[in-house]
Amino acid sequence: MAEIGLRERKKRRMYEVVSEIAIRLFLEKGFDAVSVAEVAAAADISKPTLFRYFPTKEDLVLYRIADHEDEAARVVAEARGASPIGALRRHFLDGLKRCDPVTGLNDHPAVLAFHSLLYGTPALLARVYAYLERSEAALAEALGGGLEARLAAGQIVAVQRILALENWRRIADGERVEAVRGDAVAAAEGAFGRLAAGLPQFAGA
Structure with a gap:
């Protein structure tokens, strides 16, 4: 072994x-x-x-980002019966606190350069969408499978992607992390709140 x-x-x-x-x-x-x-x-x-x-x-x-592909699915699986959307909300907010690059809230030059490469190269961007589709599929399976789970997974992954892109774009434009953090947290709270209201079957324990 x-x-x-x-x-x-x-x-x-x-x-x-x-x-x-x-x-x-x-x-x-x-x-x-x-x-x-x-x-x-x-x-x-x-x-x-x-x-x-x-x-x-x-x-x-x-x-470099392959280990994040099933991250949302792992968060839900490890929630052990707790609200899936609540667990994902806490995970995203914790990522903002840690300046996890996957949240877009990170101004390290190497992180900014990597994201510029990723989002500025058409061939890579096309592969990112395939990556997101696999992330959605894994999350849908963790949510129990079926059409409702697939629809929910698509919305959740889209919310995470858009939140991260907004954070990255602001920082790439020259704003500092601390200037963006408050808005990033408020946007995440609001977005996950709307997800919970629109997907009540995945918002309760």
Whole structure:
């Protein structure tokens, strides 16, 4: 078992290292100006090896946020019978307190640069929407499945996305985190309140 654990850690480390090298190159030169072969050379691996880890060029960037794909579903699953919308609201507000990059409320230069790369590259933006669809599907399953759950998941994921984008846009325009935080919290409280009112079946314990 220890050997399997070590292999898995090495594999994850490979993913992290290659992804970070690729993102650095993309930020320096632009996503379209860097080839997969160039990334492989910088990572000191062969191109076929790179493709075994990352089937597409876009995956090199999306890997950084891959662990967030089923985050909403995990929050609901771990709520243990509590209100799903209440649990997601608390989770988002906690993220704002921690300046979690996924909430958009983070002004670290590296975070801003990554988000600019992600939202400013059409090929990556298209993959982000596929990522959101998978996030919706996972959340719908956690909410119990069926049409009502899918409709609710779509609304919840959209709210989280729009809140985060608004925070990121304001900070990208030069506002400081502390200047945005109050509005970000108020907007999140209001948005999740409307979700609870509109989706009462997912707002109660």
